Amino acid sequence: MATIRERRDAQGKKSYHVQIRLKGFPPQTKSFDSKTIAKQWAAHVEAELRAGRYMQRVEAERHTVGELLEKYRNEVLTPHKPERVRDQGLILNWWESKLGVYSLAELSPALIGACRDELAATPVGKDKPRAPATVVRYLATLSHVLSVAVKEWQWLEESPMPKVSKPRVSNERVRHLTDEERKRLIKAAGESANTYLHAIVIIAISTGMRYGELMNLRWRDITLAEADRYALIVLERTKNGERRGLPVTGAALKEIRRLRAQYVRTHQGRTNLNALLFASESDPDKPVQIRKAWDTTLKRARIENFRFHDLRHTTASYLAMGGATAPEIAEILGHKDLKMVKRYAHFGKDHIAKVLTRMSEARFGTDIELESAQPLPDAT
Incomplete structure (x- = not known):
């Protein structure tokens, strides 16, 4: 309940001191020159206290x-x-x-x-x-x-x-390598002065890993057995904060085995599981810098308007062309939201067409006898 007390100062000026005591809440007090305003404030604060809003507003006023x-x-x-x-x-x-x-x-x-x-x-x-x-x-x-x-x-x-409205962003860039560009890029990467670049490009295209994920790979992140047809990369720290596993096959697996063999040769037959796959020579605990080698490789391969991150778009585009579903692409790339992979949907239209063709042939046959259909009514 609210209590309002009239007070006078040394000059005889009136003021009205309000005190609100409500069970479960600390007392609230305030002084006003007007009794009417004091009553309005008391009624408002009591209502806000009962609704559970007042204390939060007081807290908001307390902090900048x-x-x-x-x-x-x-x-x-x-x-x-x-x-x-x-x-x-x-x-x-x-x-x-x-x-x-x-x-x-x-x-x-x-x-x-x-x-x-x-x-x-x-x-x-x-x-x-x-x-x-x-x-x-x-x-x-x-x-x-x-x-x-x-x-x-x-x-x-x-x-x-x-x-607060946000500006519209049109950054759904889907630049990917054509088959010819891919061949030229891999060839130029193999001729680069940076001995890691060829493997980096192959693994990036094969897995769709982000630059930071790829360059910070350590041997402990890879399960590699000689008898297996694939290796497993486990990414503990990803952009969206979730753990992600990526099988590695084919050319990428071959590159990882080659890197492993090279590492063992140069370290007296031992493997430090905490070592980076692509370590800098000057600081083994930091990834090698590839910016200069990457730019030079793009020029030699005659590839324009292409960023390293576009290798990730290339992976997604190739997956869509191969018939992978949106959930499958999202799982490989580590996207939580399927909206992120809708930009690649048009690459899978050939696959969708084949699915629809199989359905049509199963229901109607391969040769539809149009002449057996009922004649259309005369438009006139």
């Missing part, structure tokens, strides 16, 4: 966006990989410069939307427009921060981010 970002940086971001800490740290710094002084209670969709528009309008370098995907990445980072504040720390009742 800057405090939230700092807590997120220290408790959520720091345990991750250094490159993630670096990249997301820059994004957190930007949000802190724009919103850090506001309390969480003041954080609104309109305020975030204004920052979004400012970011989108700020060019990169010399008048180069900022990509919509970059803006989406900034919004996604802040969205996760606010989600943690709601679910784990209870600093907010709800996140304002669902009400």
